[in-house]
Amino acid sequence: MSRELYERAVAIAERAYAPYSSFHVGAVVRARDGRIFEGVNVENASYPLGICAERAAVARAVGEGCRPGDLEEIAITASPCGGCRQWLYEFKFDRVTFKNAEGEVVSRTPAELLPETFEL
Numbered sequence: 001m002s003r004e005l006y007e008r009a010v011a012i013a014e015r016a017y018a019p020y021s022s023f024h025v026g027a028v029v030r031a032r033d034g035r036i037f038e039g040v041n042v043e044n045a046s047y048p049l050g051i052c053a054e055r056a057a058v059a060r061a062v063g064e065g066c067r068p069g070d071l072e073e074i075a076i077t078a079s080p081c082g083g084c085r086q087w088l089y090e091f092k093f094d095r096v097t098f099k100n101a102e103g104e105v106v107s108r109t110p111a112e113l114l115p116e117t118f119e120l
C-alpha cells in the first residue's frame with residue numbers, strides 16, 4: 001500500500017504551486033477508515049507563508065474531521081522538513097514513506113524521524 005500511495009503522490013506533485021523554487025512536492029494521506037487526502041506545496045512571494053505538501057494534506061484531513069490517531073500513513077515525494085516531522089509525530093501516523101536524499105523510497109515511523117520530540 002505504501003508504494004501505491006507514493007506513486008499517487010508522484011502523480012499529483014505536478015499540481016504544486018511553486019513558481020519560486022520550481023520544487024514540486026506531492027503528499028497523500030490514507031486514513032484508517034480508507035479515506036485519501038492529497039496535498040501539494042503552495043509557495044508565496046513572502047517565503048515563510050508557503051506550506052509544505054504534507055501539511056497541506058494533513059490540514060485537508062483535519063478539515064474533513066480527522067484527528068490525531070485517525071491517519072494511518074502518508075507518502076511524500078521528498079524528505080519531510082523538521083516542522084513537518086513535528087506534525088507527523090503529533091498526528092500519530094504509523095508510517096511515513098518518502099524519497100530520501102539518496103533517492104531511495106523508504107518508510108519510517110514519526111519517532112524515527114524525530115526522536116525525543118517536543119510534546120505539550
Ligand SMILES: [Zn+2]
Pocket residue numbers: 052053080081082083084085
Ligand atoms: Zn515541511
